[in-house]
Amino acid sequence: MYSDKVMDHFTNPRNVGEIADANGVGEVGNARCGDIMKLWIKVEEDVITDIKFKTFGCGAAIATSSIITEMAIGKTIAEAEQITNQQVAEELHGLPSVKMHCSNLAAEALAAAIEDYRKNATTNSAS
Amino acid sequence: MSAIYMDHAATTPVRPEVVEAMLPYFSFEFGNASSVYGWGRRAHQALDGARDTVSKLLGAQANEIIFTSGGSEGANLAIKGVAWAYQTKGKHIITSAIEHHAVLDTVLWLKKHGFEVTILPVDEEGLVSPVEIEKALRPDTILVSIMHANNEVGTIQPIKEIGTIVRKHGAHFHTDAVQTAGVLDINVEDLGVDLLSLSGHKLYGPKGVGALYVRKGVRLDPLIHGGAQERRRRAGTENVAGIVGLAKAFELARVERLQENERLIKLRDRLIEGVRKIPFTKVNGSLVQRLPNNVNVCFQYIEGESMLLNLDLKGIAASSGSACTSGSLDPSHVLLAMGLTHEIAHGSLRLTLGRENTEAEIDFVLQEIPVIVERLREMSPLYQG
Numbered sequence: 001m002y003s004d005k006v007m008d009h010f011t012n013p014r015n016v017g018e019i020a021d022a023n024g025v026g027e028v029g030n031a032r033c034g035d036i037m038k039l040w041i042k043v044e045e046d047v048i049t050d051i052k053f054k055t056f057g058c059g060a061a062i063a064t065s066s067i068i069t070e071m072a073i074g075k076t077i078a079e080a081e082q083i084t085n086q087q088v089a090e091e092l093h094g095l096p097s098v099k100m101h102c103s104n105l106a107a108e109a110l111a112a113a114i115e116d117y118r119k120n121a122t123t124n125s126a127s
Numbered sequence: 128m129s130a131i132y133m134d135h136a137a138t139t140p141v142r143p144e145v146v147e148a149m150l151p152y153f154s155f156e157f158g159n160a161s162s163v164y165g166w167g168r169r170a171h172q173a174l175d176g177a178r179d180t181v182s183k184l185l186g187a188q189a190n191e192i193i194f195t196s197g198g199s200e201g202a203n204l205a206i207k208g209v210a211w212a213y214q215t216k217g218k219h220i221i222t223s224a225i226e227h228h229a230v231l232d233t234v235l236w237l238k239k240h241g242f243e244v245t246i247l248p249v250d251e252e253g254l255v256s257p258v259e260i261e262k263a264l265r266p267d268t269i270l271v272s273i274m275h276a277n278n279e280v281g282t283i284q285p286i287k288e289i290g291t292i293v294r295k296h297g298a299h300f301h302t303d304a305v306q307t308a309g310v311l312d313i314n315v316e317d318l319g320v321d322l323l324s325l326s327g328h329k330l331y332g333p334k335g336v337g338a339l340y341v342r343k344g345v346r347l348d349p350l351i352h353g354g355a356q357e358r359r360r361r362a363g364t365e366n367v368a369g370i371v372g373l374a375k376a377f378e379l380a381r382v383e384r385l386q387e388n389e390r391l392i393k394l395r396d397r398l399i400e401g402v403r404k405i406p407f408t409k410v411n412g413s414l415v416q417r418l419p420n421n422v423n424v425c426f427q428y429i430e431g432e433s434m435l436l437n438l439d440l441k442g443i444a445a446s447s448g449s450a451c452t453s454g455s456l457d458p459s460h461v462l463l464a465m466g467l468t469h470e471i472a473h474g475s476l477r478l479t480l481g482r483e484n485t486e487a488e489i490d491f492v493l494q495e496i497p498v499i500v501e502r503l504r505e506m507s508p509l510y511q512g
Contacts, residue, residue, distance in 0.1 A: 002436075011435060016506050031470035031509065034430050034450045034458065038508040055506040058451040059433035062506065119367065 003093040006063040013062055015069035017052045025118055026112025028105045029068035033063045035102060037109040039068075043117050046076050053109070060095050060103035064088050077114050083107050130442040131488045135329075135420055135481035136278050136306060137446060141372065142331045149244045150367035150499050151335065156212055170367045171278045177374035182238035183438060184288025184381050185323065186314035187340050189473040194370045197337040198305040199229040200350070201324025202272075204361065205301040206233045206341055209270045209322070210242055213299070217267030219243045221298075223274070224464035225282075230303055231460075243267075252413040253465050257289050264296040270327035274303040275311070275323075279461040279477060280412030280450055281421025292410070299345060305329055305337075309380025310388065318454065321345050325377075327369065331482065332376030336369030362420050389482050391419040394489050398422045398478060401493035405500055411462060411475065419478040425462070425471045428510040429503040437499040443492055448475040470509075 002010070029035040035057035035126035042050035051073050053065040068088055072080045085107040089095045095104060152173060158166025160174050174465055182189045195201045210220065220235050224246050226334070231246075238244045245263045249255055270294045276358045286302055293300040299408055301322035303308070304313060309330035315323055319340040329336040347360055354362035380387075391476075399410055399422055407427035426434070431447025438445050449460025450473060457463070458472035478492070504510040 007436075010433070011440065011504065026509065031468075031473070033456055034469070035475040036508055044342075056428065056507040056509050057430050058449070059436045062433055099451075102450070117475055 001096050002059055002063070003095075004069075005025075005091075005093045006095065006096040008064040009063035009092065010059045013053075013066040013113065015052045015066065015073075016054065018054065019050055019052050022052075022116075024117025025108045026114070026116055028062075028112055029057070029110045031056065031111060033102060034058065037065050037105050038062065038107040039065070039106075039113045041072075041110075041113045041117060043077060047078065047080075048072050048075055048080055058099070058103050060099035061105070063092055064095075064104055064106040066110070067091050068110055072112055073109055077117065080110060083110060128171075128488070128491050129483070130444070131492065132444045133478040133480060133484065133488075133492065134444050134446050136281075136477065136479035138328045138334065139291050139331045139481055140218070140483075141150060141328075141333055142376060144379060145332055145372045145376045147371040149368040152371055153495065156367075158367075158423060159355075160367060170365075173367055173371050174365055177370045180269070180374040180378055182340075182481070183340050184313075184377055188343060190358065191315075191340055193341060193345055193361050194365060194373075195324070195337045195339050195361060195407070196259070196366070197328070197336055198324055198326035198402070200239050201305075201326070201337045201339040201406065202227070202229040202301075202303055203228060204350050205322040205324055206230065206270065206272055206342070207237065207350060208360070209299050210303070211348035212346040213269040214242075217265075217269045219244045219245070219265050219268040221247065221260065221263050221268060221271045223247045223249060223296045225249050225253055225255075225277050225279075225461045226261065226272065226274050226489050227305070229277055230274065234272070235286065249464050251466050252416070253280045253411075253461065254275055254413065255284050255289070255415065258284055259294055261292045261296075262291050264293070264298060266355075268296065268298040270299050270301060272301040272303070275307040275313075276418050277412070277461060278306050279459055280423045280465070281306075281418035281479075282412045283416040283418065284502065285416075286320065288320050294319055309377055310418060310420075312384075315340055317443070327373035327376060330376050330380045333369050333372040336373045337367055338373065373472075378509055387458050387482065388419040391484075394480050394484060394486060395419060395422055398480075398493065399424075400487050405497050409467075409471065411465065411467070413496075422478040422480070423475060425467065425475045426500050426504075426508045427474060429474050429500060431458075431473055431475055434474070436500060439502070441495045441499075446477045448477065449473045480481055
């Protein structure tokens with residue numbers, strides 16, 4: 001039911017882990033529905049220089065988390081913000097339709113991490 | 128190691144002896160059992176033989192057996208059939224929260240059509256309380272439906288006790304014996320049931336065939352109209368090959384039952400003991416009142432489908448009660464009814480053993496599971512190591 005690319009990212013997920021000195025962290029989903037994605041980003045001069053994830057969830061949840069780290073790294077935050085869940089699914093050569101809603105949360109996790117980064121940046125510059 | 132099948136509660140392979148018994152009825156003995164000439168008579172004889180076998184294995188009379196298309200039809204026919212036939216007497220039905228959806232959804236459908244339904248809770252082991260049944264019974268209760276053993280967690284219900292209580296109150300009692308036929312000793316008199324449904328493909332018989340026992344004197348409105356087959360209670364040309372296969376498989380299972388159960392219990396307990404060593408693991412269901420082939424555990428902090436995919440990559444076939452695999456947004460209704468949180472229920476794994484499984488396979492599975500669990504936990508934001 002999953003594409004080869006989904007299975008590749010599921011079996012060899014890229015960028016698993018946490019970033020100790022991350023300046024943006026985003027978490028979406030909840031344990032009740034069985035999917036939680038947490039993304040850490042390191043932003044330097046507006047560019048995402050490092051990104052890591054941890055995910056509790058099904059094959060699709062893990063694969064989307066993994067691929068978005070590859071899609072976002074090296075991008076400016078303005079570019080990274082443009083990534084949509086639809087693009088994530090396309091990059092994985094499609095997801096089963098039942099997974100499109102519940103497990104395709106990676107773009108939201110990234111948006112949450114960027115929002116957190118912006119909040120931190122404002123707080124830091126204000127102090 | 129070659130592929131390992133540990134999902135026998137989902138389905139089982141058809142035994143070669145069963146295939147052999149069925150084969151003539153696909154080809155030269157293709158007759159319609161309702162026809163008067165030789166082909167028809169021989170098909171009818173085959174049905175009679177199968178009916179005789181199945182009824183004897185259940186401690187019933189031949190005319191108390193209706194052949195169906197499987198467990199779901201059996202449950203539907205038992206529940207809707209009794210509800211329709213007895214609705215002038217009363218409209219109250221009792222069942223439990225851990226029934227198979229073939230029972231639960233049927234009862235809920237009847238609720239939409241004006242019946243009153245009581246769905247009883249279970250304890251943390253998945254057991255229905257006979258005391259609760261007695262409390263729920265009312266003068267207008269026409270039917271109680273409680274499964275013999277649960278398909279997910281393997282808990283065996285106190286059917287005999289429940290049967291005695293239901294009979295005392297004058298209601299009818301159906302049990303879904305899909306997981307227990309051929310495994311446990313089933314005698315309808317001893318159990319005190321009025322209706323009992325079973326399925327062929329769970330006991331090494333073919334898919335698409337099952338049987339429903341209906342005690343003599345219990346009225347039943349048919350689901351399928353259009354012919355005089357099965358004493359007018361189930362129209363349609365009989366699936367002769369399937370029915371012959373069901374009877375053969377049921378017979379073989381019953382002959383080998385005790386010896387096979389003893390072997391399976393050893394394997395099951397070895398598997399349970401092994402997975403229990405993994406930290407943050409919960410064994411679901413009763414350790415005493417349990418099917419000989421069922422292992423059901425929850426590994427905290429991980430999700431079931433990702434576990435199944437990893438097991439599949441190692442050639443191990445199993446199942447899970449996570450939302451992704453249950454086909455809904457919620458995890459297993461059985462685990463939730465037993466009081467597990469959504470989060471933990473998403474991490475359930477069911478391994479159901481069968482005739483072909485060996486100790487070497489159990490050991491291989493026990494070697495792979497901890498690696499998979501650890502790998503997924505490393506990836507989980509909920510796990511703090």
